[in-house]
Amino acid sequence: MAHVSDLIADDIEKYLKQHEHKSLLRFITCGSVDDGKSTVIGRLLYESKMLFEDQLAAIEADSRKWGTQGGEIDFALLVDGLAAEREQGITIDVAYRFFSTDRRKFIVADTPGHEQYTRNMITGASTADVAVILIDARKGVLTQTRRHSYLVSLIGIKKVVLAINKMDLVGYSEQTFRDIEEQYRAFARQIGLTDITAIPLSALRGDNMLQHSDATPWYHGPTLMGYLETVGIEEQAQQQGAFRLPVQWVNRPNLDFRGFAGTIASGVIRPDDRVRVLPSGRESRVARIVTADGDLGQAVAGQSITLTLADEIDISRGDVICKAEAPAEVADQFECTIVWMTEEPLLPGRPYLLKLGTSTVSATITEPKYKVNVNTLEHLAAKKLELNEIGVCNLALDRPVPFDAYGANRDTGGFILIDRMTNSTVGAGMLHFALRRAHNIHLQPVDVNKEARALAKGQKPAVLWFTGLSGAGKSTIANLVEKKLHALGRHTYLLDGDNVRHGLNKDLGFTEADRVENIRRVAEVARLMADAGLIVMTAFISPFRAERELARSLLAEGEFIEIHVDTPLEVAEERDVKGLYRKARRGELLNFTGIDSPYEPPEAPELRVNTLDTTAEQAADIVIAKLRELGFIN
Structure with missing residues (x-):
C-alpha cells in the first residue's frame, strides 16, 4: 500500500505538470486611489481558490480587525500587505501575486493609486501584457486615470481592460457606464490606445468578475476572468521579432569552454545561424546553444541560454548578439x-x-x-x-x-x-x-597626443579642482599655487569662476540647472587643457558632488586632484569680500550656495585644506607638497 507522503508527492507532481505548459499572462491593475484595485485582485485570488485554509482564516480575522465591510471578507487585505497600507486603506507599493486557473497562469501587479507613487506603477507595468485600469463609477475619469493610461501607452502595453468598478453604488446604471466608457475612449484615442474592453464591475459583490451578473442584463461582453483567460498575449510576436541576446556574463569555467550567457529578449536562434556582436560589429556563427538541461536545436525569447561561437571574438557584459541580417x-x-x-x-x-x-x-x-x-x-x-x-x-x-x-x-x-x-x-x-x-560626428585621430604634448613640456598633466564655499579662499590659493608652479617652470592655466562667467559662461545664471551646466562646460575645458599637457587649476564653488564626479570621469586615472578648501559658513560669511552673503540674506541674490542652495562637501578629496588655522600662503605650500608626493613635480 502506498505511503501517504508518496501520494501527496504524486499529487504535487501532477499539479505542477498540469500547470507547467499553461501560458502565462502578466497584467497590471492601476487607476486612481480607492478605485478598488486591491479588492479586484483579492476577489480573483479568492474565487480561483488559490488560498490555503490558514490564509482564509487569517484574512477573516484581518477583515474583522482592519476591514471596512462590517466583518465580511475584505478582499483588498489579501493584497495590501504593508502595515502602512492597512492603516491608511491604500496601496503604496507594488504587490505581485501569482494565481492560476484551469486555462492559464497569471502574475498580477497591484500598483499604487496616489500620484506620489507613480514611479511604483512604472515598475509594475514594465513587464505587463495587459493593463486593467480601474475607474470608480461614481467619479469617472480622473487625472490619475489619464496619467496611468498615458504611462501604459508609453510603456507599450497594447491591451487595456477598462474596469468600471463600484457599479452597485450607482444602481448598475447603464448610462453611467456608457458615459464613462465614451469619455475614456475619446482620451485613449489621443494616446494610441485602441484595444480597449470595457467591463462593468462590482468587485466587492462579485458582479461580472467570474460570472455575468443579473444586475447588468444590458452588458453582453466578457467577464473580467473570462477576458484574462482568453486574451491573446505577445509571446508569439516576441519570438517573431529580430533576435537580441544582451550578454549578461561571459561563461568561462575552463580553458576549453567560452560561452556568452543571457536571456533572449526577442527572436529565435539556432546553431549555425550567422550573428553579429554589437557594438564591435564582429561576426561569427553559432556553434552551440547550451543550457543546464543540455544543448538545444533552437532557443526562443524568454529562455536563458549560453551561446558558443565558431570564432574567438572579444565579447563582454553589455554587448548584444544579433542575427547578422537584422542587427540592432x-x-x-x-x-x-x-x-x-x-x-x-x-x-x-x-x-x-x-x-x-x-x-x-x-x-x-x-x-x-x-x-x-x-x-x-x-x-x-x-x-x-x-x-x-x-x-x-x-x-x-x-x-x-x-x-x-x-x-x-x-x-x-x-x-x-x-x-x-x-x-x-x-x-x-x-x-x-x-x-x-x-x-x-566621429572622433578625429591625431598624431600628436597628450603624452607627446606633456613630454615636450617635461611634466605630467593634471587638473587641480579647488572647491568650497564662496569666500573660502579658493581663487586666492589657486592663484598662489599657479605662481609657485610657474616659478618652477611648469606650464599652467587657472580657470576662475568669475572670469569664466565673463566669457564662456556669460549666458548662465545661478539656478541649480545653470550651475550644473556651468561646471559641465568648465570640466570639458579643463579636460582639453589637460589634453594639451597643462597643469590646470579650477577655482569654482562647484557645489554638487555629481558634477565634480563628472569632471573626474573625464580625466585619466590620477589626473584629477580634488582640493576641498574647507571653511565654515560663518567664517566665509564674515569675510564676505564681495558682499554676496549680505545680498543673499536680504533676498536680493537667490540660489546662493550655503544660504538657499546646498553645498555638498567632498567625501574623499585628495586634499583637504582647513583655512581656519592656515594662511593662503601655507595652503598653497601644502598643495605644492601634495603635487610632489603624487609625482607631478620634483
Missing part, C-alpha cells in the same frame, strides 16, 4: 521620453548612470524639448522635470551602445536612470531614435 542600431545620442520618479528634479547636464539591458553607461540629458500635460496632452516648455513629470529630451552617453527603438523592442529600447551618488533609480525612459549627429 548603435549610437551614443538619442531622443527619448523620460518619466521622472524622484523628489530631486532632473537637471540638464547633470551626469547620471543609465542602465540599458545589461549595459551601464554614463549619461547626460539636455534641457527637455517639452513636458506633457497628461490631462490635455499639451506640450509645455520646461527647463527641468519634477517628480512624476514626463518629458521628451535628448540624451548623450559616454560611449555608443546597441539599441532598438522602444516601440520595436521594450528590452533593448527601455532604460532606467540612476543617481551616481545614491544609486537610487530616479527615472525611466524609452528611446525613440538615434540623433543624426550621433552618426555624423
Whole structure:
C-alpha cells in the first residue's frame, strides 16, 4: 500500500505538470486611489481558490480587525500587505501575486493609486501584457486615470481592460457606464490606445468578475476572468521579432569552454545561424546553444541560454548578439521620453548612470524639448522635470551602445536612470531614435597626443579642482599655487569662476540647472587643457558632488586632484569680500550656495585644506607638497 507522503508527492507532481505548459499572462491593475484595485485582485485570488485554509482564516480575522465591510471578507487585505497600507486603506507599493486557473497562469501587479507613487506603477507595468485600469463609477475619469493610461501607452502595453468598478453604488446604471466608457475612449484615442474592453464591475459583490451578473442584463461582453483567460498575449510576436541576446556574463569555467550567457529578449536562434556582436560589429556563427538541461536545436525569447561561437571574438557584459541580417542600431545620442520618479528634479547636464539591458553607461540629458500635460496632452516648455513629470529630451552617453527603438523592442529600447551618488533609480525612459549627429560626428585621430604634448613640456598633466564655499579662499590659493608652479617652470592655466562667467559662461545664471551646466562646460575645458599637457587649476564653488564626479570621469586615472578648501559658513560669511552673503540674506541674490542652495562637501578629496588655522600662503605650500608626493613635480 502506498505511503501517504508518496501520494501527496504524486499529487504535487501532477499539479505542477498540469500547470507547467499553461501560458502565462502578466497584467497590471492601476487607476486612481480607492478605485478598488486591491479588492479586484483579492476577489480573483479568492474565487480561483488559490488560498490555503490558514490564509482564509487569517484574512477573516484581518477583515474583522482592519476591514471596512462590517466583518465580511475584505478582499483588498489579501493584497495590501504593508502595515502602512492597512492603516491608511491604500496601496503604496507594488504587490505581485501569482494565481492560476484551469486555462492559464497569471502574475498580477497591484500598483499604487496616489500620484506620489507613480514611479511604483512604472515598475509594475514594465513587464505587463495587459493593463486593467480601474475607474470608480461614481467619479469617472480622473487625472490619475489619464496619467496611468498615458504611462501604459508609453510603456507599450497594447491591451487595456477598462474596469468600471463600484457599479452597485450607482444602481448598475447603464448610462453611467456608457458615459464613462465614451469619455475614456475619446482620451485613449489621443494616446494610441485602441484595444480597449470595457467591463462593468462590482468587485466587492462579485458582479461580472467570474460570472455575468443579473444586475447588468444590458452588458453582453466578457467577464473580467473570462477576458484574462482568453486574451491573446505577445509571446508569439516576441519570438517573431529580430533576435537580441544582451550578454549578461561571459561563461568561462575552463580553458576549453567560452560561452556568452543571457536571456533572449526577442527572436529565435539556432546553431549555425550567422550573428553579429554589437557594438564591435564582429561576426561569427553559432556553434552551440547550451543550457543546464543540455544543448538545444533552437532557443526562443524568454529562455536563458549560453551561446558558443565558431570564432574567438572579444565579447563582454553589455554587448548584444544579433542575427547578422537584422542587427540592432548603435549610437551614443538619442531622443527619448523620460518619466521622472524622484523628489530631486532632473537637471540638464547633470551626469547620471543609465542602465540599458545589461549595459551601464554614463549619461547626460539636455534641457527637455517639452513636458506633457497628461490631462490635455499639451506640450509645455520646461527647463527641468519634477517628480512624476514626463518629458521628451535628448540624451548623450559616454560611449555608443546597441539599441532598438522602444516601440520595436521594450528590452533593448527601455532604460532606467540612476543617481551616481545614491544609486537610487530616479527615472525611466524609452528611446525613440538615434540623433543624426550621433552618426555624423566621429572622433578625429591625431598624431600628436597628450603624452607627446606633456613630454615636450617635461611634466605630467593634471587638473587641480579647488572647491568650497564662496569666500573660502579658493581663487586666492589657486592663484598662489599657479605662481609657485610657474616659478618652477611648469606650464599652467587657472580657470576662475568669475572670469569664466565673463566669457564662456556669460549666458548662465545661478539656478541649480545653470550651475550644473556651468561646471559641465568648465570640466570639458579643463579636460582639453589637460589634453594639451597643462597643469590646470579650477577655482569654482562647484557645489554638487555629481558634477565634480563628472569632471573626474573625464580625466585619466590620477589626473584629477580634488582640493576641498574647507571653511565654515560663518567664517566665509564674515569675510564676505564681495558682499554676496549680505545680498543673499536680504533676498536680493537667490540660489546662493550655503544660504538657499546646498553645498555638498567632498567625501574623499585628495586634499583637504582647513583655512581656519592656515594662511593662503601655507595652503598653497601644502598643495605644492601634495603635487610632489603624487609625482607631478620634483
